[in-house]
Structures are given as structure tokens and as C-alpha cells.
Amino acid sequence: MRASGGEQFLCRARGRLKQTGGSLLVGDRVIFQPAAGAADKKCEGIIEAVLPRKNILHRPPAVNVDQMILVTPLRDPAPDWQLAGRLLALAEQQQMKAILCLNKADLVTAAEQAETKRMLEAFPYPCIFTSALRGDGVQDLIEHLGGHCSIFAGPSGAGKSSLLNAIHPDFSLKVGSVSDKIGRGRHTTRTAELLVLPSGGMVVDTPGFSRLEFVDLEPQHLAGLFPEMRPYSGRCAFRDCSHLSEPGCAVREAVSVGKINRMRFEHYQAFFNELMNRRDQYR
Ligand SMILES: Nc1nc2c(ncn2[C@@H]2O[C@H](COP(=O)(O)OP(=O)(O)O)[C@@H](O)[C@H]2O)c(=O)[nH]1
Ligand SMILES: [Mg+2]
Ligand SMILES: [Zn+2]
Known part of the structure; x- marks a missing residue:
């Protein structure tokens, strides 16, 4: 303590x-x-x-976390945008702020980075392009960490531990997803640890997530986890609009004019269908 x-x-x-x-x-x-x-x-x-407790995260367990730093690699491995969308919804469910950190910027060309930026237009979270290797964005990231307790989430191999080492070399966190995998079956420590930053704030490194399911979430509450939909969802023709196919849907209208990011809306559709299927299974 x-x-x-x-x-x-x-x-x-x-x-x-x-x-x-x-x-x-x-x-x-x-x-x-x-x-x-x-x-x-x-x-x-x-x-x-x-x-x-203000909130609770499972796998790895951690509580009272204010913000999620969602680390997504631009390459090696290729970005899993849907996993990113899932983690962002999870952060909303736990009332955490979230920041999207696009790592390994050194592995893509300026044109590819610009293309990703275009894809992220109207994205409702701050996006930082980083390179743990080259140092891009690290200062920007440090500024977002001050005064908060942040959890580093994202797939294994994204560069979470590397970024934390770039932020504060004294952390000396173990890097490399391959050795992580070999160690998994043995007695590797899988628990999260609270690390204190000299510049203020605390961080939790995590081993990464592969398969994540929504817990305690009904389909009709999913739209509430997409902050950019909230201004529109009350304006649909039907009060209980699922935003999938009903006429007079203000959310789909906002997507069609570019006010809501299209990829985000596709994640909403996929997660909604997943939640409906799961509910049907348990009937
Ligand atoms: N080129 C490049 N490689 C990186 C970067 N960040 C991490 N890596 C490499 O990606 C692999 C996984 O990094 P690690 O920090 O262990 O990822 P974690 O599983 O998310 O903690 C390691 O081989 C790192 O050296 C980066 O910004 N650029
Ligand atoms: Mg790691
Ligand atoms: Zn609607």
C-alpha cells in the first residue's frame, strides 16, 4: 500500500x-x-x-481506473479495429475516459498514416500516433497520463510495455509478445501492477486481450456506449429504434452525412447483432 x-x-x-x-x-x-x-x-x-470502488475491470482485474490507453498497432500485427471498438465500449461501460494510441508509426509511410487519419475522421476519442521505437507522440502521451490512473489495453504485441518503457525507462518492463506466449502456460505473472510515473499519475500494464465479451449488457443499452450517437438517438422516429433498419433513424442519417464515423457505426451493428444472438441463445 x-x-x-x-x-x-x-x-x-x-x-x-x-x-x-x-x-x-x-x-x-x-x-x-x-x-x-x-x-x-x-x-x-x-x-x-x-x-x-468506482469501477472494475476483469481480465486482468483492476479497479478505480480513470482512463484507458488503447494501444493499437498500425502494423505487425495489423490493426484489429473491431477489438479496439470493443475495448472502447468496455471503457464507456466502466465510465472510463479513453485515448486511442496508434503505435508503430515508424512502420508505416506518411501516406499510410494520412490514410488512417482519414479513416478516423469524426472519431470520438483523442488519437495519438506513437512510436515506442522512435519516440513519436511519447511526450503527448505523457501529458495525457498526468494526474490519472490509466490502464494500457490492446492486443498482445501492440507495444504497450514498450511505450511504458519509452515513457519511463526505469519501469524496465519485459517486451516481446513471442516470449510472452511461450511463458503463458508456466508460472508467468499474469497480474497487473500499479506503476507510479515520476511526472505524476499511475499506469497499469496488461498482458493484452484476445477474446473479450460484453458482460451485463443488454442490446438496447449498447448505443449509450457510443458517445457520438447520444445526440442523435433521441431524435429517431421510433423511441426504441435499434438504428439498424428502422425508417426515420437519426443515427443512420448522421452516418450518411459523415457526422458519425462509418467504421464506428459498423462496430455498433456487429456488437448489436452479437448481443441479440447471445440473448436468443439463452432464451
Ligand atoms: N517498430 C516498432 N516496434 C515496436 C514498437 N513498439 C513495440 N514494438 C515491438 O513490438 C513487439 C511487442 O512489443 P511489446 O511492448 O512487448 O507489446 P505488448 O505485448 O503490447 O506489451 C516487440 O518486439 C517490440 O520491440 C514501435 O513503436 N515500433
Ligand atoms: Mg507487454
Ligand atoms: Zn435510430
Whole structure:
């Protein structure tokens, strides 16, 4: 545990932590009592209570995260835009801010980068082109991290650990997706760790996600996770419009005139159908 002044304490819980059913996760805020007495016990403490959690992420578990840095490689591996869309919806569901970080900018030409920029017109999140290798965008990213607790998400091999090392070389995080894969079946640490930035803010590195499903989400609530749709979804002819095929749909109209990014709308359609199919399966 880290006190508000920054000193670290090794803590035990007093009995069972009833607020959280006994569990303690990365990012939890607690009230603890520094151990009294002997000087060698100076850095020990006892956790009295866990404060209410603002949000919770599963796989890897982390709580009280303010913002997601979604790292998507421009090449090697090719960008999985739908996975990016899924993670952004997940961030919205957990009331986290999100930033899209397009990494490995050194591997694409200026023309390819411009093409990606065009594709991201009317994208509702800040987009930063970065290169952990060359340093592009790293300063910009640091500025977005100040004062927040941010989780680095995105597929394995995207460059999350490399970017964190570029931001703060002392992190010395292990880089390389290939060795990650070899280590997976063995005793590799798969838990997330909260890292403190000298420039302010905290970050959580994650091993990456491959298959992610929406949890506790009904199809009719999906549009609420697309911030750019919110100004239009109340203006559709039907109050319960799914925005897929109904006449008089203000959302589709906004897509057709370029006010909503087309790729984002395609993600919405795909996720909506997925949620409907899943619901039908369990009927
Ligand atoms: N060319 C290039 N390679 C990168 C960049 N960032 C990461 N890599 C490489 O991509 C691989 C995966 O990086 P890593 O940080 O382990 O990805 P993670 O799984 O998302 O943490 C490693 O071989 C890195 O050296 C970058 O900006 N440019
Ligand atoms: Mg990594
Ligand atoms: Zn509609």
C-alpha cells in the first residue's frame, strides 16, 4: 500500500475485508493503520477498510481506473479495429475516459498514416500516433497520463510495455509478445501492477486481450456506449429504434452525412447483432 505522501507499506488485512467479500484488487483504495512500535515495523500496516470502488475491470482485474490507453498497432500485427471498438465500449461501460494510441508509426509511410487519419475522421476519442521505437507522440502521451490512473489495453504485441518503457525507462518492463506466449502456460505473472510515473499519475500494464465479451449488457443499452450517437438517438422516429433498419433513424442519417464515423457505426451493428444472438441463445 502507498500512503498519500507516497511512502510504501506492506499491509495485512485485519480479518476478512467485508466490503469486498475479502478480495483486494490492483487499484483499491484502503484505510490502513501503520503498525505501532518497533522501528523495523515502520513500513508495515494493517488494512482496516476498502473504500467503495468506482469501477472494475476483469481480465486482468483492476479497479478505480480513470482512463484507458488503447494501444493499437498500425502494423505487425495489423490493426484489429473491431477489438479496439470493443475495448472502447468496455471503457464507456466502466465510465472510463479513453485515448486511442496508434503505435508503430515508424512502420508505416506518411501516406499510410494520412490514410488512417482519414479513416478516423469524426472519431470520438483523442488519437495519438506513437512510436515506442522512435519516440513519436511519447511526450503527448505523457501529458495525457498526468494526474490519472490509466490502464494500457490492446492486443498482445501492440507495444504497450514498450511505450511504458519509452515513457519511463526505469519501469524496465519485459517486451516481446513471442516470449510472452511461450511463458503463458508456466508460472508467468499474469497480474497487473500499479506503476507510479515520476511526472505524476499511475499506469497499469496488461498482458493484452484476445477474446473479450460484453458482460451485463443488454442490446438496447449498447448505443449509450457510443458517445457520438447520444445526440442523435433521441431524435429517431421510433423511441426504441435499434438504428439498424428502422425508417426515420437519426443515427443512420448522421452516418450518411459523415457526422458519425462509418467504421464506428459498423462496430455498433456487429456488437448489436452479437448481443441479440447471445440473448436468443439463452432464451
Ligand atoms: N517498430 C516498432 N516496434 C515496436 C514498437 N513498439 C513495440 N514494438 C515491438 O513490438 C513487439 C511487442 O512489443 P511489446 O511492448 O512487448 O507489446 P505488448 O505485448 O503490447 O506489451 C516487440 O518486439 C517490440 O520491440 C514501435 O513503436 N515500433
Ligand atoms: Mg507487454
Ligand atoms: Zn435510430
